[in-house]
Amino acid sequence: MSIIEVKNLSKNYEYYRKEKGIKGSLKSFFYREKLLASAIKDISFSIGEGELVGFLGPNGAGKTTTLKILSGILYPSAGEATVLGFTPSRREATYQKQFSLVMGQKNQLISNLPAMESFIINKEIYGISDSEFKKTLDELVGLFNIGSFLDISVKKLSLGQRMKCELVAALLHKPKVFFLDEPTIGLDVVAQKNIRDFLKTYNEEKKTTIILTSHYMEDIRELCQRVIIINLGVIAYDGRLDDLIKQYVRHKLLTVTFSGKGILRRDIEKFGEIEDFSANSCTIKTSRSDAKSVAVALLSSSLPVDDITIGEESLDDVIRHIFGEGR
Amino acid sequence: MTNYEFHCKTKLILSYKYWRSKAYLKGREKSLDRYCQNANVFLRMKKYTTLIKAFWQRALHYRFTVFAYRVGEVAEVLILILMWTTIYAGQSSIKGFTLQEMITYILIGNVFNGIVRNWLSGMVASDINEGRLSMFLVKPMSYLSYVCTKEIGRITLPVLMSVLSQILVILCFSNTFIWNLDWGYVLVISAMIGLAFISELLLSYLVGLVAFWTDEVDGLYTTMERIKKFFSGGYFPLTLLPAVFVQISFFLPFAYSFFIPAQIYLKKMDLSVGVYGLGVQVVWIAILYGVIRIVWRRGLRRYEATGI
Numbered sequence A: 001m002s003i004i005e006v007k008n009l010s011k012n013y014e015y016y017r018k019e020k021g022i023k024g025s026l027k028s029f030f031y032r033e034k035l036l037a038s039a040i041k042d043i044s045f046s047i048g049e050g051e052l053v054g055f056l057g058p059n060g061a062g063k064t065t066t067l068k069i070l071s072g073i074l075y076p077s078a079g080e081a082t083v084l085g086f087t088p089s090r091r092e093a094t095y096q097k098q099f100s101l102v103m104g105q106k107n108q109l110i111s112n113l114p115a116m117e118s119f120i121i122n123k124e125i126y127g128i129s130d131s132e133f134k135k136t137l138d139e140l141v142g143l144f145n146i147g148s149f150l151d152i153s154v155k156k157l158s159l160g161q162r163m164k165c166e167l168v169a170a171l172l173h174k175p176k177v178f179f180l181d182e183p184t185i186g187l188d189v190v191a192q193k194n195i196r197d198f199l200k201t202y203n204e205e206k207k208t209t210i211i212l213t214s215h216y217m218e219d220i221r222e223l224c225q226r227v228i229i230i231n232l233g234v235i236a237y238d239g240r241l242d243d244l245i246k247q248y249v250r251h252k253l254l255t256v257t258f259s260g261k262g263i264l265r266r267d268i269e270k271f272g273e274i275e276d277f278s279a280n281s282c283t284i285k286t287s288r289s290d291a292k293s294v295a296v297a298l299l300s301s302s303l304p305v306d307d308i309t310i311g312e313e314s315l316d317d318v319i320r321h322i323f324g325e326g327r
Numbered sequence B: 001m002t003n004y005e006f007h008c009k010t011k012l013i014l015s016y017k018y019w020r021s022k023a024y025l026k027g028r029e030k031s032l033d034r035y036c037q038n039a040n041v042f043l044r045m046k047k048y049t050t051l052i053k054a055f056w057q058r059a060l061h062y063r064f065t066v067f068a069y070r071v072g073e074v075a076e077v078l079i080l081i082l083m084w085t086t087i088y089a090g091q092s093s094i095k096g097f098t099l100q101e102m103i104t105y106i107l108i109g110n111v112f113n114g115i116v117r118n119w120l121s122g123m124v125a126s127d128i129n130e131g132r133l134s135m136f137l138v139k140p141m142s143y144l145s146y147v148c149t150k151e152i153g154r155i156t157l158p159v160l161m162s163v164l165s166q167i168l169v170i171l172c173f174s175n176t177f178i179w180n181l182d183w184g185y186v187l188v189i190s191a192m193i194g195l196a197f198i199s200e201l202l203l204s205y206l207v208g209l210v211a212f213w214t215d216e217v218d219g220l221y222t223t224m225e226r227i228k229k230f231f232s233g234g235y236f237p238l239t240l241l242p243a244v245f246v247q248i249s250f251f252l253p254f255a256y257s258f259f260i261p262a263q264i265y266l267k268k269m270d271l272s273v274g275v276y277g278l279g280v281q282v283v284w285i286a287i288l289y290g291v292i293r294i295v296w297r298r299g300l301r302r303y304e305a306t307g308i
């Protein structure tokens, strides 16, 4: 059963052009040319219950815009979106009690009060019963291990700690659908990992449907089986991450280390495209099918090969490749 | 129990602050429970009281700023008194106002105005312009009630301090000040101030909503403040002007936060006129509320959630 249905959705933003210089400014004081920027163009997808879908795309791709429409913040310019059977832009309370939105760059916690105060406010806003609240809070606090800073003013917390509190605040009412817009942005590697682990566990335990946007590959790779790649407002790929790799990863990377004095560049140029070179280690790019035979050829050559590892072309490169095609 | 769980648990148990915050939560629940047992109306009110409490705490955080503002207010009142005393030199009355009445007008009017005031416009405008409004649009609570509740919580302390400091000034002038504590007057004036508070809140909210159409509300806001202050009689009693000004001001919402209640207090306006004025206020509140609903709906269509 699909929880989120998006059909031919488009969103245009209005903006005004201002000409350069004082003359332009004066002119625009009386007349401003209205322009439309189309942020998303005719996109469609559907997401089933319990799925954790990654929304991947460069800055300005339209990820945030899509999430804002799904949460009822923006009206679509054309097309329709349905979540849990509701039309988000109607902003019905019954819908609002069943989803949550967290934005990495915006916070809902009141900044100079302890997070606990914001939790209690959310408890009242969402009409959570005392016992439910206590239970959920204990559980989330345990999962995140944030008990020690619940009564410290939010603005004194680190970015990572704050994001954890944001997530707790957003999950107190046990939403069925959870939208996350760049939750790991600006965090250090450890905090990013913490948040990812949490989301993974949470999704597995609660079967909450999650859409996660990010431009960190790591987030998507670790969390999502399905990925929707969006670029310049259109969907460039929608499917399993594995299939994406199969479809687009046309190369393998052979990392070869050499013993002794090492080798010269021209010795190995005939084996494939050289990505990286030093006397004792180099990376060779080959097509998927040739990888094995190249490895064998290397081993049987007279070169002082110490070790060979065969790896995938990095997902980042793949994505960059897809983005490149969209332009 | 996995190792990780064990680690978490022990850490939680060891964490003294966590228990403190839990105890704190319990205490709150108990006191709230007492009020809210199976009373649905109160359960709905609970979110408002919780919000107000939270913002009281925040206001306490800014106690120095709050105090500093009061110094300026008191100074302004003293300057006005000084000015009128100079103007009155030799004259016993100007347009029916004795100096004693004028000083009382300034003192009591500023107390009323201190209660009625709010700073909602700026807050609403910045929520809209900076996209903070988005965080409310996704929650099952109306932004109007949220923001009004927040404002009430936010201004309680400043208002209390303002009223207290004004009362202190009144006590300093206690032999000039005219006292009027007749219960009928107190009742009508209290109702008037209450309604004026609501209509001012709605008016500020409406001005704030203009931010949907432009990101420059400051100018409008300041101009609005000036017009309001003039028609409220905050600069000087409107009776000093041709009678038509008093008549116009009676049908505008502004004078109910200063001039009219002060006139009633001074018994220069009949109680019956005051009661009639309450009706005018109620009509204004209804009009403002209606306009707000229309403007809000239109504005949201234009809202672009910028800044995120």
Ligand SMILES: Nc1ncnc2c1ncn2[C@@H]1O[C@H](COP(=O)(O)OP(=O)(O)O)[C@@H](O)[C@H]1O
Residues within 6 Å of the ligand: A013, A014, A015, A037, A038, A039, A057, A058, A059, A060, A061, A062, A063, A064, A065, A066, B304, B305, B306, B308
């Ligand atoms: N309020 C706005 N006015 C005009 N253009 C906007 C506005 N908000 C976003 N855009 C444009 O819409 C496009 C999509 O933005 P967004 O959804 O924020 O992208 P992402 O979240 O993928 O980085 C961008 O090109 C951006 O410049």
Ligand SMILES: [Mg+2]
Residues within 6 Å of the ligand: A060, A063, A064, A065, A181, B308
């Ligand atoms: Mg974005």
